[in-house]
Amino acid sequence: MAGDVTYKVTDPRAPRLAVQQNIAEIAGQLAATASGNTPTLTGVMARAWRTVPGREPGTTMVINDAPYAIYVEYGTRHMTARAPMGRALAAARGGR
Numbered sequence: 563m564a565g566d567v568t569y570k571v572t573d574p575r576a577p578r579l580a581v582q583q584n585i586a587e588i589a590g591q592l593a594a595t596a597s598g599n600t601p602t603l604t605g606v607m608a609r610a611w612r613t614v615p616g617r618e619p620g621t622t623m624v625i626n627d628a629p630y631a632i633y634v635e636y637g638t639r640h641m642t643a644r645a646p647m648g649r650a651l652a653a654a655r656g657g658r
Contacts, residue, residue: 578620589613589622592650596624599646600634607631 573579593611600608607628616623624647628634637643 575619578618580620582620582622585620586613586622588654589624592647592654593624595650595653596626596646599644599649601644601646607634 590613593613597608597611600611602608607626607630610626610628610631611624612627613622613624615621626647633641634644635647636645
């Protein structure tokens with residue numbers, strides 16, 4: 563094929579850094595959706611959803627600092643799971 567071009571990647575992080583802004587926006591949308599899905603008795607857990615930079619460059623994590631968030635997400639033997647983040651991820655994927 564005439565005009566073939568070969569590229570050499572000098573920074574292996576370049577693809578991830580190129581989409582960093584999009585990833586941060588999607589993470590923000592997930593945090594907002596999870597907050598809306600969170601059951602509110604006092605509202606502490608709903609307000610605790612936030613995004614933080616990930617360990618790897620160009621990544622963003624959605625976290626919840628409420629100490630009982632894991633129990634609401636996954637449930638316990640006394641309480642069924644409410645899964646606010648799980649429902650937010652399902653909605654983002656197009657399922658419900």
